[in-house]
Amino acid sequence: MLKFFKSMEPKRELVPLEKISHNIKLALEKCEPDMIKYEKFAVLICTGSFSPVHVMHLQIFKLARKFLESKNIHVVGGFISPSHDRYVSNKLLKDAIRAEHRIKMCQLVCAQEDWLDVSTWECAQVSIIFYQI
Numbered sequence: 001m002l003k004f005f006k007s008m009e010p011k012r013e014l015v016p017l018e019k020i021s022h023n024i025k026l027a028l029e030k031c032e033p034d035m036i037k038y039e040k041f042a043v044l045i046c047t048g049s050f051s052p053v054h055v056m057h058l059q060i061f062k063l064a065r066k067f068l069e070s071k072n073i074h075v076v077g078g079f080i081s082p083s084h085d086r087y088v089s090n091k092l093l094k095d096a097i098r099a100e101h102r103i104k105m106c107q108l109v110c111a112q113e114d115w116l117d118v119s120t121w122e123c124a125q126v127s128i129i130f131y132q133i
Helices: 002-007 018-030 033-038 055-070 085-095 099-110
Strands: 040-048 073-082 116-118
Touching: 018 040, 018 073, 018 116, 040 055, 055 073, 073 099, 085 099, 099 116
Parallel strands: 040 073, 073 116
Antiparallel strands: none
């Protein structure tokens, strides 16, 4: 069982961390040194087909960020995580867009944001990932 979970660990190239690292550094620089241990940070993630990605996907992130920051939680990053091709094919049938194209569209959207990036980890798995809430 441990081997199964080990194989699911994200590879660095599938989960880019450069924007998040940069934003954590900026947030920490703004904090009073003796208050750092009380600061709260968050990274947002949204999975879905993103077939295609559109303005409301971006709006979801912006609204969530605004809400969390109103509660004094620093949002240092966010990931758009396009779903596996099999999931999208089952959902959208002939209208499905292949992962490579969905990823590229998401990357174009995220290039305009200093805190959002694309995680390709979910697309790179051997099968569909079902998340528990």
